[in-house]
Amino acid sequence: MKNIPGDLKFLSSHEWARVESDGTITIGISDHAQDLLGDIVFVELPEVGQTLDAETDAAIVESVKAASDVYSPLSGEVMEVNSLLEDQPEIINTSPYEDGWFYKLTPSDLSELDNLLSPEDYSDVCED
Amino acid sequence: MNKTPLYDAHIKLGAKMVNFSNWEMPISYSSLIEEHNAVRNAVGVFDVSHMSIFDFDGGDQVAFFEKIFANDVKKISKGNKAIYGALLNEKGGILDDLIIYNANDKFRLVSNCSTRNQNRQWFEKHAVEFGVKVIERSDMGILAIQGPEAMSKILAIKEIHAEANNLQSFGCMFDDDRLYAKTGYTGEDGLELIVPNMAINDLWDQALEVGCVPIGLGARDTLRLEAGLNLYGNDMTINNHPYESNLGWTIDMSDESRQFIGKDALLSIDQSKSQKIVGVILRDRGILRSGYEITHEQGKGEVLSGSFSPTLQSSIGLARVDQGYQENGKVFIRNKALNIEFVSPRFIRKVKMQP
Structure with a gap:
């Protein structure tokens, strides 16, 4: 597994979460996920202000081949979505951990971070 | 799982492999969209050796095909031509769609991969009364250059005979045991080359050497969808008849004395009430997928195949809908009603589907 940034935490369903310095959480999908999906052509993002529960549907990502659900790694309220993805969903393919982020939320329960996988453990999941 | 003779070549190119009807096939080599665009704008080569190839020996082969095939092989019996059509059961249900080639007094047939055993048994059962022997050519593979x-x-x-350059749409020729035909599944110009397994790696390498881009089954699907060509198992099954599957044009009843299997059932169908396969363009943001429900002023329907069209840069699909549709309708995606436009299923097709 190549280049997984060390400050990320993962769901085994390939979503990542990053704790930002202001305490918000940025969420996206992994490099492995974008590679499995292939060319991404459409993303449906949550609404700003929407409340999400951990490990439930938050977004939809569609490649040419198929549609996939994106689950929220943490519970919280959506503060911002990456509107760039509406016109350029292919950014997820080229920059899954940076420009291709999905949404930011204010977490309601930071202890949920303990349920997430470290980069090493996530790496093992991908190799299974 | 079955592998084509080009399996190692695909792995060497770094292809992503998938299980397709129990065949391990390349879905893409790099980017599906780049592969798609290479075929629309330049040229690509496909390994389609998973398709089923049958030859026939002895007996009255024309009479055999006249009985089992809903299109009329008399159209190609003068030779050097191919014909597309449907294999029907007695109820008029589509068992498969296929191409029959005829050149040098020889017939060859190519049908789908998932229907191989069904078709072999069906051919063998009906070949007996015509004294025809059915020979499955698992020793051969197919390259499409499109x-x-x-x-x-x-x-x-x-090594490809220069005469192949003179073939017209749906023309074909044998070069020894090799068959070269101007047919395809992309809506583009090009040939399908049916060659012995032993020779196919060499031909593949040469195709890459002259600049053909290797194309996986992923782009093959978006290309055929843009060309409005049905995929058996997806857009039509044994539970569909040809008139509700855009195959009415392949049903040839001009020879009234010809009794083909399924003919009586087709004659009892009221075509003015049959559903139709229509092209659909999504006018809102999203992607059409198989199974989505459709409504229009006078009826409803269902998306059969749907994807993103790299050429049109929007989502397109094939749908089976009730008659009476006008220009616009709705599709339901995750409980939201989105706007669609009904169009000809031939979104992009530059070549004819018959001689």
Whole structure:
């Protein structure tokens, strides 16, 4: 597994979460996920202000081949979505951990971070 | 799982492999969209060796095909031509769609991969009364070279007989046991080359050498969808008849004395009430997928195949809908009603589907 940034935490369903310095959480999908999906052509993002529960549907990502659900790694309220993805969903393919982020939320329960996988453990999941 | 003779070549190119009807096939080599665009704008080569190939020996082969095939093989019995059509059961249900080739007094048939055993048994059962022997050619594979530059690239491949360049749409020729045919599944110019397994790696390498881009089954699907060509198992099954599957044009009843299997059932169908396969363009943001429900002023329907069209840069699909549709309708995606436009299923097709 190549280049997984060390400050990320993962769901085994390939979503990542990053704790930002202001305490918000940025969420996206992994490099492995974008590679499995292939060319991404459409993303449906949550609404700003929407409340999400951990490990439930938050977004939809569609490649040419198929549609996939994106689950929220943490519970919280959506503060911002990456509107760039509406016109350029292919950014997820080229920059899954940076420009291709999905949404930011204010977490309601930071202890949920303990349920997430470290980069090493996530790496093992991908190799299974 | 079955592998084509080109399996190692696909792995060497870094292809992503998938299980397709129990065959391990390349879905893409790099980017599906780039592969798609290579075929629309230049030329690509496909390994379609998973398709089923049958030859026939002895007996009255024309009479055999006249009985089992809903299109009329008399159209190609003078030779050097191919014909597309449907294999029907007695109820008029589609068992498969296929192409029959005839050249040098020989017939060859190519049908789908998932229907191989069904078709072999069906052919063998009906071949008996005509004294025809059915020979499955699992010793052969198929390359498709397709795109606006296909013919010029094919000419540059030395071992392909130069006469192949003179073939017209749905024309074909044998070169020894090899069959070269101007057919395809992309809507583009090009050939399908049916060659012995032993020779196919060499031909593949030469195709890559002259500049053909390797294309996986992923782009093959978006290309055929843009061309409005049905995929058996997806857009039509044994539970569909040809008139609700855009195959009415392949049903040939001009010879009234010809009794083909399924004919009586077709004659009892009221075509004015049959559903139709129509092209659909999504006018809102999203992607059409198989199974989504459709409504229009006078009826409803269902998306059969749906994807993103790299050429049109929007989502397109094939749908089976009730008659009476006008220009616009709705599709339901995750409980939201989105706007669609009904169009000809031939979104992009530059070549004819018959001689």
